[in-house]
Amino acid sequence: MIQKPELYDGVELLVDLPEYGLFAGMQGTVIDIHRQDAAYEVEFANQQGEAINFVAxxxxxxxxxxxxxxxxxxxxxxxxxxxxxxxxxxxxxEVLDFARFLNVQTVRNGQHKPLVTPLAS
Structure with a gap:
């Protein structure tokens, strides 16, 4: 289920927006919500906390x-x-298949216990 943000929630970009100097993975803060959730104004800042862009x-x-x-x-x-x-x-x-693979690998490596314990015979 896609989660809707509220004011001041932190968000992470899923797309590149090179025209704004923003790229997937960058994080920002919701500072306004427009037209019944049609757009969200997000502020992006640099490492020093200075605003570098505001984008709807x-x-x-x-x-x-x-x-x-x-x-x-x-x-x-x-x-x-x-x-x-x-x-x-x-x-x-594909994501589900990969998650299954990771689960098997971590169980085999002893990093966590199996989700289900085998029945004793």
Whole structure:
């Protein structure tokens, strides 16, 4: 499910916007919400905290990563679900296959326990 931001939530770009000097992965803060959630004004800052750009973005151009109201990061599982919800079915299946692969590898390497314990015979 795609999460809608609230004022002052932190977001991460999913697309490159080279005309604004902004690229996928950059993080910003929602500072205004326009026309019943049709666009979100996001401020992007440099390492020193100085504003470098203000851009109106559509919901599909970013994901919410920080909730200002709770003062907490959006859990990684929610961020992944948000991204996968935006993908075509075939791409979502690839993500699921990769997650299964990672699960098997981490169990084999002893990094975590299996999700299900085998029944004793």
């Amino acid at each position: 973005l559509r919901l599909e151009q970013f994901v919410v990563i920080w909730r200002a109201r709770s003062g907490k990061w959006v859990p990684i599982t929610d961020r992944i679900a948000d991204l996968v919800a935006r993908l075509p079915e075939a791409a979502g299946s």
